[in-house]
Amino acid sequence: MPEGIRIGVYTCHCGTNIAGIIDVKDVAAYAATLPNVVVSRDYKYMCSDPGQDLVQQDIREHNLNRIVVASCSPHLHEHTFRTAVAAGGLNPFWFQMVNIREHASWVHLDKAAATLKARDLLRAAVRRVALHRELEKGRVDIHPDVLVVGGGIAGIHAALTLANAGKHVYLVEREPSIGGHMAKFDKTFPTLDCAACILTPKMSSVRAHKNITLWSYSEVTQVDGYVGNYQVTVRRRPRYIDENLCSGCLECIEACVYKEGKFRDEFDEGLSKRKPIYIPFPQAVPQVPVVDPETCIQFKSGKCKQTCVAACGERHAVNLTMEEKTEQIDVGTIILSTGFKTFDAHRAPEYGYGRYPNVYTALEIERLVNASGPTGGEVVLRDGRRPKSVGIIHCVGSRDEKTNRWCSRVCCMYSLKLAHLVKEHTDAEIFNFYIDMRTPGKGFEEFYQKLREEGVHFVRGRVAEVTDWAFDESEEGSLVIRVEDTLAGMVRRIPVDMVVLATGLEPQPDAQEVRRRFNLTCSTEGFFLERHPKLAPVSTFTDGIFLAGACQGPKDIPDTVAQAGAAASEALALIDAGYIETEPNTAVVDEEHCSGCSTCVALCPYSAIDFNTEQRKASINQAKCKGCGTCVAACPSGSIAQNLFEDDEIFAEIEGILTYA
Amino acid sequence: MPEAFEPKIVAIFCNWCTYLAADLAGTSRLKYPPNIRVVRVMCSGRVDPQFVMDAFANGADGVLLGGCHPGDCHYQEGNYKCLRRYELLRRLLDQMGIEPERFRLEWISASEGERLRATVDDMVAKVRALGPLRLPEEVKAS
Numbered sequence: 001m002p003e004g005i006r007i008g009v010y011t012c013h014c015g016t017n018i019a020g021i022i023d024v025k026d027v028a029a030y031a032a033t034l035p036n037v038v039v040s041r042d043y044k045y046m047c048s049d050p051g052q053d054l055v056q057q058d059i060r061e062h063n064l065n066r067i068v069v070a071s072c073s074p075h076l077h078e079h080t081f082r083t084a085v086a087a088g089g090l091n092p093f094w095f096q097m098v099n100i101r102e103h104a105s106w107v108h109l110d111k112a113a114a115t116l117k118a119r120d121l122l123r124a125a126v127r128r129v130a131l132h133r134e135l136e137k138g139r140v141d142i143h144p145d146v147l148v149v150g151g152g153i154a155g156i157h158a159a160l161t162l163a164n165a166g167k168h169v170y171l172v173e174r175e176p177s178i179g180g181h182m183a184k185f186d187k188t189f190p191t192l193d194c195a196a197c198i199l200t201p202k203m204s205s206v207r208a209h210k211n212i213t214l215w216s217y218s219e220v221t222q223v224d225g226y227v228g229n230y231q232v233t234v235r236r237r238p239r240y241i242d243e244n245l246c247s248g249c250l251e252c253i254e255a256c257v258y259k260e261g262k263f264r265d266e267f268d269e270g271l272s273k274r275k276p277i278y279i280p281f282p283q284a285v286p287q288v289p290v291v292d293p294e295t296c297i298q299f300k301s302g303k304c305k306q307t308c309v310a311a312c313g314e315r316h317a318v319n320l321t322m323e324e325k326t327e328q329i330d331v332g333t334i335i336l337s338t339g340f341k342t343f344d345a346h347r348a349p350e351y352g353y354g355r356y357p358n359v360y361t362a363l364e365i366e367r368l369v370n371a372s373g374p375t376g377g378e379v380v381l382r383d384g385r386r387p388k389s390v391g392i393i394h395c396v397g398s399r400d401e402k403t404n405r406w407c408s409r410v411c412c413m414y415s416l417k418l419a420h421l422v423k424e425h426t427d428a429e430i431f432n433f434y435i436d437m438r439t440p441g442k443g444f445e446e447f448y449q450k451l452r453e454e455g456v457h458f459v460r461g462r463v464a465e466v467t468d469w470a471f472d473e474s475e476e477g478s479l480v481i482r483v484e485d486t487l488a489g490m491v492r493r494i495p496v497d498m499v500v501l502a503t504g505l506e507p508q509p510d511a512q513e514v515r516r517r518f519n520l521t522c523s524t525e526g527f528f529l530e531r532h533p534k535l536a537p538v539s540t541f542t543d544g545i546f547l548a549g550a551c552q553g554p555k556d557i558p559d560t561v562a563q564a565g566a567a568a569s570e571a572l573a574l575i576d577a578g579y580i581e582t583e584p585n586t587a588v589v590d591e592e593h594c595s596g597c598s599t600c601v602a603l604c605p606y607s608a609i610d611f612n613t614e615q616r617k618a619s620i621n622q623a624k625c626k627g628c629g630t631c632v633a634a635c636p637s638g639s640i641a642q643n644l645f646e647d648d649e650i651f652a653e654i655e656g657i658l659t660y661a
Numbered sequence: 662m663p664e665a666f667e668p669k670i671v672a673i674f675c676n677w678c679t680y681l682a683a684d685l686a687g688t689s690r691l692k693y694p695p696n697i698r699v700v701r702v703m704c705s706g707r708v709d710p711q712f713v714m715d716a717f718a719n720g721a722d723g724v725l726l727g728g729c730h731p732g733d734c735h736y737q738e739g740n741y742k743c744l745r746r747y748e749l750l751r752r753l754l755d756q757m758g759i760e761p762e763r764f765r766l767e768w769i770s771a772s773e774g775e776r777l778r779a780t781v782d783d784m785v786a787k788v789r790a791l792g793p794l795r796l797p798e799e800v801k802a803s
Contacts, residue, residue, distance in 0.1 A: 073684045074701070102687025103699055107778075113667075113695040120698055516732060521677070524772040541677055541735070541771075585703060605737035628736035629707030633746070645702055651715055654671055655802070657698040658719040 005036040005130045008064040009122065010055060012046035012071035014101055021105040023115045027070065030119050034126045038062050046071050047080050055081070056088035065090060066129045070098035070122050076532065092137075093584065093644060096129040098122050124656030131649050135584040138622065142228040142544075143332030144575050147172065149220055149514075152180020153557060154337035154549025154564040156202050161568035163211035167575060170329055171206065172234055173216045177284035178203055180339055184267065184363065186370035186377075188557055189417040190447035196283060196372070203285040215327070216286055223518055226626065227544030227580055228332045238322040240277075240291035245317035248287035252318050253277050255311030257304060263295045265374070269364045272374035277308050277318075282372060291320065333544045333571040336528065337564060338514060340550035343397025343404065343503040350465040351393060351501055356479055357382045359466060359499040362392075362414060369421045379425045387428050387497035391481045392419055393463045394434040398504030406525055408504035408554040412438045415502045416447055419456045422500075431457045431494055433483055441556070459494070461486045466499050505554035518545055527553045538567040543580065546570050585627035585644040591617045593639035600631035600640060668722035668788040670697045670781075673712060675705045677735035678770045679727025685774035693781040696788075697725065705729070705766075706739025710750045713764065717754075718802040723763040723788040725780070730768040740768065762787040763794060 009031040013019035024042040032040035039058050043051050046069055058064055067090070069081050074097040082092035100118045108114040144167055148159045151173030159171045171178070182188075183203075185195035206212055215236055222233035241252070253275060261273030267280040276296035279289045291299075291308075298304035298320050312318040345353035345361050353359045358381050360368075371377040381387055392415045398408040412434065419430045437458070439445045452458065464482045471480075471493065478495035485492050507526035508514070515522050519542045521529040528551050531539035538546045546567035549560040574580055589600075589609075596616030601609045608624035609631060611617075620631075620640075629642040638647065674680040680701050686693065702708060705728030713724050726747065728740040747766040754764050765784055769777050 073687070075681065075684060099684075099699070102684040104695070106687035106690055107693055108695040109692055110695060117695045117698065124698070124700075519735065521681070521733075521771045529771060541681075603742060605739070626736060628704035628739045629702060630704060630736065630739045630742050633707050633709040634742070642703075642707065645707060647709065647711075650700065650702070650709075650712055653700050654712060654716050654721075655719050657671060657700070658669065658716065658721055 001130060005066055006038045006062065006064045007036045007066040007068060007126055007129060008055065008058045008062065009034075009037055009040040009068045009126065010046050010051070010070070011040070011042040011100075011122070012051070012069065013042060013044045014071060015044065018071070018101050018105045021108060021111055021114050022100055022118045023111065026115055027118045027122060031122050031126065034123060036066070036130055037126060038064060047077050052080070052084035052087075055084050059085075059088035059090060065094060066132065067095045068098060068122065068125045068129050069095070070100045070118060070125070072101040073099045073103070076535070091134040093135040094129065094132050096125040096132065098125045120657050123659070124653045127652040127656035128649050131646070131652055133643070135643050137584055138582040138586070139579045140226070140228040140582050140623070141579050142574050142577070143230075143330055144168065145170065145329070145331045146571050146575070147220070147230070147232055147329065147331040147334045148337060149334065150174075150180070150337040150339055150549070150551070151178030151206075151214070151216065152337060152339045152549060153182045153199060153202075154339070154560045155180075155335070156206055157561050157564035158335045158337060158548050158568040159212055160202060160205055160209065161565055162571060163209045165572055166211065167572070168211050168213070170213045170215065170234075170331065172218050172220055173214070174219050175280065176217050176239060176290040177280045177286070178206060178214065178216060179281075179283075179285070182557060183281060183283070184269075184370070185366050186373070187417060187421060189413040190441070190443040192417070192420070200283045203283065207285045214286065217290060220517065223334070227542075228574070230331050230334060230544065232329050232331060232334075234327045234329065236325040236327060238324055239288065240293075240318065240320050240322050241289050242317045242319055242322070243286055243288050245315050246288045247315065247317070250279060250289060251311045252308035253279065253289055255307040257297065257307055263292070268367050268374045269361070271364055271367055333546070333574055334518065335546045335548055335564075335567045335571060336514070336518060336520075336551055337548040337567075338508055338511070338551040340505040340554065341508050343506055345396060345501045345503055347403055348396050348501070351396060351463070351499065352466045352479070353501060356466065356468060356499070358387075358479060358497060359501065362411070362418060362500055362502050365418050365422065365500050369418070369425060377425065379422050381498060385497070386426050389429040389431070389496040390422055390426075390498045390500060391431045391433060391479075391494060391496040392500045392502060393466075393481070394432065394502045395462065396501040396503045397506070399435060404504055404506065404525070406504075406554070407438065409438070410554060410556045411502040411504060413441070413444055413447070413556065415500075416451050418500060419451055420454065423454060423456065428497070429457070431459055431481070431496065433459050433461060433463045433481065435460070435462050441558070459483060459485050459492070505550060508551065511551070518542065520545065523553070525553075527551065538563055538570055544574065583627060583644075585642060586622050586625040587620050587627065587629060587632050587640050587642045589618050589620055590639040590641065591619065593637055594618055595637045595639070597636060599634055599636060603630050603634050605630075666789060666792055668696055668785060668793070669720065670723040670725055670784060670788060671716040671721045672697045672699045672725040672727060673702055673705075673708050674699050674727040675729060675735070675740070676701055676703045678729035678733065679767070679777065681771035682727070682769045682773050682777040685771065686777050689774050691774055691778040693778045694785045696785045697781055704734065704736045704739035705743035706734075706736065708743055708746065710746055713750060715802070717759060717794065717796065718800060722794045723765070723784060725784055726766040727769050727777075728766070730770055733770060757800070759794065760791055762791060
């Protein structure tokens with residue numbers, strides 16, 4: 001045990017969060033009896049300014065040289081208290097935090113047992129902190145370039161914000177065009193702005209911006225490195241049209257041997273057909289067609305007349321032998337804005353999607369009401385008739401124990417928007433079937449009121465089923481919606497011509513793979529997990545990687561844009577600082593005791609351990625070491641130490657827990 | 662009636678998955694028995710078998726290790742290293758007469774607060790049923 005250790009211990013009440021279960025006075029009084037403890041206090045909110053001042057004042061007055069704070073999780077306030085300790089004139093790592101909130105008061109009901117547990121944990125920390133050494137933070141330079149993954153409205157906004165600040169951005173988009181889901185919408189709630197009018201100018205700015213490198217039809221396949229220095233591999237799928245040579249005249253599409261579209265148009269949700277050579281939508285960025293090798297005759301049989309190539313003529317932009325390319329880039333920070341997928345309505349078979357042709361998903365209706373959609377904005381049934389009555393079923397794949405438990409946040413509002421638009425287009429009778437109307441947002445409730453005044457019907461109740469089984473003549477030829485109207489207190493059968501399913505939002509199908517590629521964590525639902533739900537909503541547990549938009553959880557366009565701006569400014573803060581301080585918890589070899597067995601070398605996932613074959617000694621590259629401590633645990637001669645997690649410190653903690661002083 | 666036996670369980674959790682799962686259990690206000698005390702390490706790969714031996718020698722009735730799911734390790738593969746050591750150590754402890762229920766390795770991700778609660782519930786119940794760990798005097802820490 002080092003000499004002259006003077007410890008200050010602070011037990012936080014956290015209002016009643018801790019003090020309501022744990023007897024903080026008892027814990028503080030107990031801590032005062034522990035060896036080397038000079039001061040022990042309890043205080044209402046240790047993280048507040050007065051709480052931090054208390055620590056700093058005591059450091060000066062009582063000549064303290066170690067600090068222990070028992071409060072919340074170190075993931076929340078370790079940084080706060082280390083900073084306070086440093087401001088008090090001590091090394092910030094002469095500090096240990098004890099988690100008696102998340103790990104004790106919030107999870108236990110037995111007050112006496114929880115207090116005893118707090119005592120144990122505090123005793124362990126007091127023992128441990130006495131052994132803490134003076135450490136220095138490392139520094140890592142931040143490469144100024146940024147990678148933005150996903151070119152929906154989130155990625156577009158983040159990329160433009162960064163590019164406008166003079167940073168170079170790589171924007172990687174998987175689809176042939178940027179724009180994401182927003183590009184499919186006709187209008188946006190609650191203002192009914194035309195989605196294209198607000199999105200497409202931003203898309204063109206992306207194309208024109210000198211600081212943005214746009215790689216569409218491309219995917220990130222590998223990410224190496226660490227904050228400030230990521231090496232990223234991007235796979236660029238061949239679109240068979242050279243982006244540099246194409247003028248965007250689209251004559252190749254015109255010239256295709258298929259005179260009419262024959263294949264499912266993904267952008268129109270399958271409501272129209274496209275050719276093998278196509279552009280997803282007229283305002284696509286880049287304004288370059290793409291050839292789908294799955295359907296193109298040349299790729300299938302090699303016997304096409306290649307009229308597209310001929311139509312391009314001297315430009316030679318159509319190149320059916322184009323090959324996949326791989327790009328390697330270095331970036332300092334990464335923003336993930338990979339978006340969402342909508343719930344597959346087949347998973348709610350009671351609503352008959354796929355069985356009854358006139359049951360649609362909301363996204364299909366978005367395309368139908370869209371002036372540039374498959375029907376030119378005509379809302380018609382599959383047989384071309386105009387619907388006289390439409391039922392919109394809310395919460396399909398949301399708030400449902402059988403499928404997804406979460407509220408998708410946007411469906412109530414987009415259902416209202418679609419109700420308004422469909423009514424405007426067809427003058428049909430419109431019924432909304434809802435569990436609860438959720439309209440928390442600027443102008444949202446007012447929009448709901450407006451819809452009621454427009455004569456849209458609202459029926460409160462989860463729809464039991466959609467059926468074509470008619471009870472009488474009035475229901476003949478209709479889809480009957482069976483629902484318990486919980487306000488009227490009766491079961492109703494409402495015949496309609498068209499059913500719209502307000503499908504919820506889900507994580508992308510490959511979210512788990514993407515998560516692993518970028519070393520992220522997911523929440524229970526599978527959306528990417530932010531570092532802290534309130535205080536770090538766009539950061540992740542991997543430094544230098546930020547989140548924007550619905551990949552983090554369902555959200556509407558204003559929230560997505562706000563988050564994208566936040567992610568961009570978090571990245572900017574790192575870039576403009578030029579460096580980031582890194583945790584000092586790296587591993588170090590005690591060369592004198594290193595036996596030269598080289599067991600550690602193969603264990604390091606980052607190849608951070610060098611082995612000097614002449615002297616037979618290992619050494620650890622501090623810039624490469626990420627501080628997992630795997631080599632430390634493996635070293636047979638015990639000659640590798642991990643800063644902040646030294647063997648002695650961990651033994652002291654374990655023994656501290658178990659010893660009754 | 663003698664006081665009911667309450668086991669003391671030392672848990673060693675990795676910083677990125679299981680420690681966060683325990684934080685999530687807290688923020689979700691899930692309830693589990695107060696018998697576990699968590700020691701935080703950056704990675705389950707840092708868990709030296711001696712930590713486990715030390716805990717048992719000093720009076721722990723059980724040791725619970727927690728790491729990220731295979732493939733999800735924040736440091737790529739530290740959890741596999743932990744698994745390898747666990748498998749060896751488990752056999753050694755068994756030979757020493759320490760029942761297998763007393764030493765456990767679980768993969769619990771940051772989003773699995775409920776799984777953490779269930780694991781602690783289960784382990785505490787099993788170790789409570791076994792009663793206190795009775796180590797021969799010569800292997801106890803002095």
